[in-house]
Structures are given as structure tokens and as C-alpha cells.
Amino acid sequence: MALFDLPLDELRAYRSASAEPEDFDAFWNKTLEEARAHDLDARFEPVDTGLSTVRVYDVTFAGFGGHPVKGWLRLPAAAEEPLPLLVEFVGYGGGRGLPHEHLLWASTGRAHFVMDTRGQGSAWGGGGGTADPVGGTPAYPGFMTRGLDAPEHYYYRRVFTDAVRAVEAARSHPLTDPTRTVALGGSQGGGITIAVGGLVPDLTAVAPDVPFLCDFPRATKLTDRHPYREIGLYLKTHRGRTEDALRTLSYFDGVHFAARGRAPALFSAALEDQTCPPSTVFAAFNAWAHDDKAIEVYDFNDHEGGGPFQEAAKLRWLRSYL
Numbered sequence: 001m002a003l004f005d006l007p008l009d010e011l012r013a014y015r016s017a018s019a020e021p022e023d024f025d026a027f028w029n030k031t032l033e034e035a036r037a038h039d040l041d042a043r044f045e046p047v048d049t050g051l052s053t054v055r056v057y058d059v060t061f062a063g064f065g066g067h068p069v070k071g072w073l074r075l076p077a078a079a080e081e082p083l084p085l086l087v088e089f090v091g092y093g094g095g096r097g098l099p100h101e102h103l104l105w106a107s108t109g110r111a112h113f114v115m116d117t118r119g120q121g122s123a124w125g126g127g128g129g130t131a132d133p134v135g136g137t138p139a140y141p142g143f144m145t146r147g148l149d150a151p152e153h154y155y156y157r158r159v160f161t162d163a164v165r166a167v168e169a170a171r172s173h174p175l176t177d178p179t180r181t182v183a184l185g186g187s188q189g190g191g192i193t194i195a196v197g198g199l200v201p202d203l204t205a206v207a208p209d210v211p212f213l214c215d216f217p218r219a220t221k222l223t224d225r226h227p228y229r230e231i232g233l234y235l236k237t238h239r240g241r242t243e244d245a246l247r248t249l250s251y252f253d254g255v256h257f258a259a260r261g262r263a264p265a266l267f268s269a270a271l272e273d274q275t276c277p278p279s280t281v282f283a284a285f286n287a288w289a290h291d292d293k294a295i296e297v298y299d300f301n302d303h304e305g306g307g308p309f310q311e312a313a314k315l316r317w318l319r320s321y322l
Contacts, residue, residue: 004277008271010195012286014279016255016284017282018216019176020250024251027036032199041060043060044057045057051077051100054107061165061168062165064158069116070100071169072099072114072167073173074106075112076107083109084177084182084319085181086112087166088102088113088214089190092121092123092188092190102125102264107174110322113176115166116129118130118162119155142230142315144230147248148231167196172269184207185208186211186305188227191208194208194213194257198258205321206261206263207318210270211276216252218280218283222230223275223277227275259286263290263291264293266313267296271297271298271299271300273301296313
């Protein structure tokens with residue numbers, strides 16, 4: 001697919017038309033307050049992986065509603081003092097994978113926590129192990145329309161809350177340094193990263209790659225590729241519900257979390273990306289509130305974005321913060 005979105009000079013100036021709800025902060029403050037009424041109950045069980053340079057812990061903590069959420073914590077085998085911490089969120093349909101996967105960040109001498117995404121982990125990778133015990137109203141197959149009838153019911157209310165609790169759980173381990181915490185992830189993981197960047201005030205930095213869940217009013221009309229297309233197919237059946245759906249989605253739009261971003265940020269975008277169109281990525285990047293921000297642009301790439309080249313860029317960039 002050749003370039004289909006705005007030219008790069010227009011992307012750098014683009015601003016989303018997504019309307020921020022007046023009670024956005026109150027909604028999220030109440031949501032997190034309710035979650036924190038449950039004991040975090042973070043448990044770290046050592047895993048025998050056969051690895052000699054990395055220690056892995058099977059983690060369980062209480063997320064939204066006190067529901068058990070899984071994760072992996074990976075540490076350099078020789079770690080004895082608290083380490084800088086990277087908390088990673090995964091892409092749509094994936095899970096935390098197997099214990100021996102995702103070894104890059106622990107190999108840099110840092111602690112690395114990967115959160116399982118509730119109800120997902122069955123589409124690619126090594127799978128997941130976290131259920132989503134909350135039901136909902138009729139939805140199009142996938143996750144984008146689950147609970148779309150109201151912000152209180154929407155699926156990503158639970159996921160974003162899990163993600164904030166994941167940061168808290170990872171920080172509770174004695175070999176992680178809470179004062180040096182970075183959130184990162186790609187695609188859905190990038191969208192979750194942006195949400196965490198807006199909800200956790202004391203992160204060291206964030207690195208969302210080709211982020212999903214940004215600028216819903218534009219994304220749902222610009223691309224017919226899934227997962228955004230799930231929303232259009234839902235509305236194709238539920239005629240006349242567009243305004244209500246966009247109101248619900250506005251509470252989960254990365255653009256509004258970005259406006260609350262209080263940490264340095266490194267974004268990435270791909271100009272041929274039909275899954276997360278570049279204008280939706282730039283909408284969040286341009287709204288990011290912290291002055292120390294940069295974006296890597298990959299001219300001829302689709303949703304794979306920078307791939308290993310972006311990993312190298314993050315390795316260089318993180319030296320300034322961790």
C-alpha cells in the first residue's frame with residue numbers, strides 16, 4: 001500500500017477532533033480508586049526456564065475488580081540491587097507468551113515486566129493466561145466493541161486499569177527501582193503505554209510504537225482494516241449508535257491521555273500503516289504534553305513499523321533516562 005494518509009508536513013501539524021469528556025479525570029480517578037480498594041496481592045513465583053543469564057518470575061496481581069492478572073518479571077541473573085524497570089504491554093490478540101520469550105530488555109541489565117492482556121493471548125505468539133471474567137452487551141467478534149454501550153462497561157476500562165496496577169505490581173518487587181520506570185509497547189501495547197503515561201504521574205519515560213487506540217473519530221472512518229473495523233461493523237448493524245459509541249470511546253482515546261503525559265516520550269509511526277494510520281499516531285504524539293518528545297518515522301513500512309531498527313533506536317534513547 002502506497003502512502004494513503006496525510007503528507008508528513010501535515011502530519012506534524014495535525015490535531016485530532018476527538019472531543020474530551022468533561023468528566024474524563026473524574027472517571028479515571030474513580031476507576032483507579034475502586035481498583036486500589038483491592039489488595040494488590042502481587043506474587044512472584046520463580047520459574048525454572050533453563051536460562052543462565054536471566055531469572056524469570058511468574059507474576060500474579062490484582063487488576064480491575066480485584067481480578068487476577070498474570071505477567072512475567074525478568075531480571076538479569078546476577079541482580080542484587082534494585083534495577084531500572086521497563087514495563088511492557090503487548091499487541092492486540094497476544095498474551096505474555098512463554099517464560100523464555102522477550103529477553104532483549106533483561107539482557108540490557110534492566111528489570112523487565114510483561115503484562116498479560118485479559119481475555120487475549122490466543123491469536124499469535126506463545127499465548128496468555130488471564131481471563132476476563134466480566135460479561136457485556138452484544139459485541140462484534142474481537143474486543144473493540146465489548147461494553148461499547150457505556151464507558152463504565154467498556155473492555156479497555158479494565159485493560160487500562162490492569163496496566164496501571166501492573167506498574168504498581170512490578171514496582172513492588174525488591175529488585176526493581178520504582179523511581180526509574182519506563183512504559184513501552186507496540187500497537188495495542190503502544191496505546192496502553194500512552195494510557196499509562198497519562199494515568200501514572202511519575203514515570204521516567206514512555207515509548208509507544210505505532211500505537212493503536214488513538215483518535216477514534218478519524219481511525220474508524222479512515223481505515224477498513226481490523227481491529228478498528230470492528231467498530232464500523234458493529235455500527236453497520238446498530239444503526240444510529242455512532243454518537244453514543246464515539247462518546248464511550250472518547251474516555252479511552254490516546255489523544256486525551258497524551259494531553260496528560262508527564263514524562264519524556266519516544267513514539268514511532270509508519271507512513272503506510274493501514275492498521276494504525278499515521279495521522280492517528282501523530283494525533284497522540286502532537287498532543288503529548290511533555291516537551292521532551294520525539295517520533296521516529298518509517299516512510300515505506302506498514303504496521304510492522306521500525307521493527308528491529310526501532311528497537312535499536314529505543315536502546316540508544318533509553319541511555320539518557322535509565
